[in-house]
Amino acid sequence: MHGFSIYLGQPIDKSYIRRMVDLGYKTIFTSVQIPEENEDTKYRYLGELLEFLSNDQLNYMIDINPSLLDHHFYEFLKQYESAQFIIRIDHSTSIEIINEIISNDFQCCLNASIVSNHLLQHLYQHMKHFDYLCYCHNYYPRPDTGLETQFVKSQNDLILSYNPQANIYGFIVGTTLRGPLFKGLPTIENTRYMHTIESAQLLQDLNTQHIMIGDPRLNNQCSRQLISFLTQRHFSLSIILCDSQAEEILLKPHTVRSDNPGNLIRSQEARNYCKTDIQPLLISERTRGSVTLDNKHNGRYQGELQIIKKVLPSHKNVNVVAQIDTDDIPLINCMRPNDSFEFTIIGKELKL
Template sequence: MHGFSIYLGKPINKTYIRQMVDLGYSTIFTSVQIPEEDESTKYSYLGELLDYLSNDSLTYMIDINPSLLNRSFFQFLKQYTSAAFIIRIDHSTSIEIIREIVDNGFQCCLNASILSESLLCQLKAQLNDFQRLCYCHNYYPRPDTGLTASYVNSQNRLILKYNHNADIYGFIVGTTKRGPLYKGLPTIEATRDIHPIVSGQLLLDHHTQHVLIGDPYFEAEQAQKLIAALRDRHFKLAIDLYDQQCEYILQYQHTVRVDNPEHVIRSQESRHYCQFSLQPNYIRMRTYGDITIDNQLNGRYQGELQLIKQPLPQHPHVNIVGHVETHDLPLLECLRPNDTFEFNIISRS
């Protein structure tokens, strides 16, 4: 249930919304309590958003001050029968408010960034529908105020201690930043200026199940690559090709071996893809980001494809056939056993 954010300070961008939904982003985060937004128009824009997507089965997470919850607001949401609504309250949490949200048929979301063990104990003891709670971390517009990965990990472990199947959400930065600071909206401070897939993977590695793009816009190509990585565990790597005798092997999809070692990423299928004898070529020291394929001197290992993660000495049996482009190098740290990957050849030497 990875998603994106739509803010209600100006008319909604229907083209962008349709693009993201069609790519497979199934959760939309929005807020009705942002100080910079016009109180007189935000609810009409929310209605416009819900009307536009009324035929799509999506989940909406609405961040709201509990004081704004009332019968008319609940009735307004209930008319959209194809939608699932999560009401997020980030402060003034009480048993009564949570019960009111749940009793009206909605899921209640708590602020994962500030949740305490004492509150979780209280909620588990007093709520009949404790399992219906979900959790979403804050995003942090001001630089240097975001959370550490270790803190996100500890908060998520605390939540999972009380609810092993809890849904936990966190934010990464988009490509067009939201004002007034325009510095991105991440949960983890260290992800403010790094590759979005790496940002998302860091959240997943620390027990956050769902990644939300915090900022109001995410470029289409990056959005496609992100959802493919997070949802489908598939990665597309831009590369420079050196050895054209091996190009046909690089045109296949590859799977990371289950027994993958520490210093390289091994393709599960590449030896089976190899159809011709590969001559020794481009023999040199192997560096981070190199793509290697074993040549005919390596016998039955001919065709073995590896992505290099640590410097390794040159070997007469191993051809350097290409290199991952600088922008995609961080993705090597995201690949896990059974993930799939493919290559996009940008240049040929």
């Protein structure tokens, strides 16, 4: 269940929350232990959040210090019957605390970034409901403190060795960053300045199944792109159109061929979309992010559509018909065989 974060230091942004939920984000992360947030208002804002979404079937992951867990807190959450609560405890993990959370009919989440083999072994041997546990990595506001890729992989492998079906969550950066540092809230350090989809792909490659936006906001375009990728393996690519002959083919749906090569992405359908001859035009070097169509001189390959990943020389039978927008070029490295994709024309620089 992929999700986003809502922080309780200020009134909740209902329009943003509604948009994200309607797009298909099903988990909301929040915390009641951020030092700079007002103790008197954060529980009120939490209540407003839960009341606002009381008709939606959502998961809420609440990060909390175990010392704050008591009967009143559990009863407060139980008012919201449509919500599924995940209580995340960072430090001070014990069987007693975990069992208390589970006995109140909530799921317990452990800190995936610091969980040890010793702790997992102990819990596995002594807990009745070990499979009720899930795991969520930390996010890291301060640059250079985020985790290394190999470390995340080793932590996930450790968790999955005890429960191959374990749910593991991790964070990527949003587009409106959280203070006081405003440097993003990623789990993995080298994703701090990556495109959101690149970051999500990396976490998934490391067996982190559930992707969370750590920062307080993700803009509309990125949130739409990301949820399409996460739920459907579908990519939306913005392009500048250079050749009007290609427009009709470009605007149709495409699928990455299952036998796709390494230096480029091939459309499975494009040749079948081609109904008229494509005249030679813009026979130029094919740079990273170029979109090409084979022209009429390539015989039965006429209409072949490719997205170029590595610079290739010009070819008299291949037209360069569009260029992927700079912001979306990183996405082409994430595209895998059988993924679907579409183009959105955001500008035209037609060549005659």
